[in-house]
Amino acid sequence: MNEILRTNLLSPIVLSFALGLVARVIRSEFSLPKDVYAGLSIFLLWSIGLQGGAELRHASLAAVALPAAATLVLACATPVIVYLTLRRIGRFGTADSAGIAAHYGSVSAVTFIAATAFVKSMGAEAEGYMPTLLTLLESPGIHIALAIGVVNSARGSGRPLRETLHEVLTARTMVLLVGGLLVGYLMGDANWRVVEPFFSTKGAVFRGLLCIFMLEMGLLAGERIGDLRKVGPFLIGFGIAMPTVLGVLGVWLGTLAGLSVGGATVLGAMAASASYIAAPPAVRVTLPDANPTYYLTLALAITFPFNVLVGIALYYRVALALAA
C-alpha cells in the first residue's frame, strides 16, 4: 500500500493539485483566467468522450452489458445511500441532504481522469469503454437526488422538475461526453488515428493540459479550506467516510460485473466522487434552501482531495484483493 500511495502522491497530476492548494493557502495572487479554465474543461471532457467512442468500436455489446448494468445500479443507489445517511445519522434537513446527495450522485470527471491515469501507471489499464460508464453514472444520480429533495420539501422553489431535467441533460458535461462518444464512434479508426495524438487521454497533450487544470483545482480547493470550520466535524468525517464506502461498493460491483482491476478501480473512484461543475447550479436553482457552503465544501475541499490523494490508491488495493 505504501508503494502504491507513493506512486500516486508523486504523480504530476497530484503534485500540480498540491501546488495550487499551497498557492491559495499562502495567498498568492496566482489564478487561472476564468476562460482558460472553461476552455480546458471543454478540452478534457471532449477528449474523454472522443476516446471513449473510438474505443467503444472495439468492445462487444456482451462485454459492456454487465458493467453498464452495474453502473446503473450504482447510479440509483448512491443518492439514496447519501440521502439516508445524512437524514438518519447526521440529522440534516431534507434540502441539505438531497443537495449533498445530488453532488455525490453526479460524477467528478477529473477524479475519473486521475483514476484512469493512476491505474495505467500501475500497469493495470482500465477498459477502453469506461467513458461510456461515466455518462451512465453522471445523469441518473443527480436527478434522483433532486427529485427526493423536491418531493419531500415543504417549500419548493416552484420550478417544474422538467426544466431541471432539461438543464442537467443539456449541460456542457453531458453534451461533450455523450456527443464525444457518438462522434468518436462514428468517425472510425482511420479518422481517429489522425486526431488521436491531440485528444488521446493517454497522450502528452492531454496529460500536460490536465496538469494545468489541476493547478486550478488546487486553487479552488484551497479557497474552501477556511470553510472546513463552518461545516463541522460530522460533515468532514462524512466527506471521507462516504466516498470510501461508495468507492468500495463501486469496486465490488465492478469486479462482480467482470471489470478488470483497473476498470473496477476507476468505477469505484467514479462512484466515490462528488461533482462540482454540473451539480452546484442545478441544486442552487432547484433546492434553494440547501446551504451551498455544505455541498461545495464537501465536494471541493474534502472529497475531491481525499480521492485524489488517498482514495484512488485505496480502491485499487481493494480491487487487487477482490480479484485475487
Added chain:
Amino acid sequence: MHTVSMRLITIVAEPVLADRLTHDIQRHGATGWTLTEGRGSGSRGTHAEEVPGSAVRLECVATEEACARILGELAERYFPFYGVVAWVMPVDVVRGDKFV
C-alpha cells in the same frame, strides 16, 4: 424632443436565475432587457454568492402595469428563496412606442 413617462425596473439577482428572470419579465409584457454581470454583497451574503458565477443586473423599461406584474411575480416565486433585490424608478423615454 417628445418624451413619454415610463418605469425602469432593475433586478439584481444571483447568477443561476438569469435565464428564468429574462423569460419571466418578457412574459409580463417587457419588450426588451439589458443584462450585465457584476459583483456585490447583500443581506443573503454567503448563500447567494457561493455558487460560482457573477451576480446579474437585469434592467428593463416597461409600463407601470408590467412592472407591477413583474414585482408581484418576484415577490411570490423568488424573494423567499433566492438572493434577489428589485426597484422601480420613473423615467422619461424617447420613442415610447418601443416599450409597449
